[in-house]
Amino acid sequence: MGTNLGTDDWLGLTQIYADYASVVDSGNWDLWLDLFTDDCIYSLQPRENHERGFPLATLSLTGKGMLKDRVYAIKETLFHDPYYQRHVVGIPVVRGVQPGRIEAEANYAVFRTKLSEPTTVFNVGRYLDVVVRTSAGLRFASRQCIYDSELIPNSIIYPI
């Protein structure tokens, strides 16, 4: 398994990373769903558990149905103080390339802003991803968000 990508795949990869950051900051959560395959994995896990091989995760969603459920919860059932979030995502590091499938990772920092308060650093870590080519373009088959600090400022409502 190599790590060389053609120019088109590199452009596609950086585009989906940029699209993801744009979507999760937009507040339009339905767009978030469109970036995943139907049988995708999305997880949010502290680095401590990840590095020790423990499976317990803050969020562990398998399949687009569970992602839809999360979007419904955000919009309809979870009571929360609304906030803006702003993702700054690094350039992806390509870890493996197979036909139609790319393994990559990237650092991220998410800032949170509540309108009446200064912006704060909310969640920092890295994405571990599997991106696959579908008829609709590149999609995430798997996105693991591995965050560095085990301390979360109260709650995480929106997708990281």
Place this chain on the structure above:
Amino acid sequence: MTQRRLVQANLFGPAGFVSADDGEVIECSQQGFESKPFHRALAEMGGRDAEHTEHMVSETLIRGMYRYWRQVMEA
């Protein structure tokens, strides 16, 4: 089994489907309590009895539990 437990764990914790908003509500309440730091604050929801209600937005159940507990302990 591990997979089942991971799915169950989605309910709890800081991003949990049933507990994330508990933290949010407590934060809002805390902000209210802090508004007069030189006083004590008491938050009550729906009176002091364990009367019947037509809805779930009530502390009737918890007051009813403590009323029963007191009844047992004082018996």
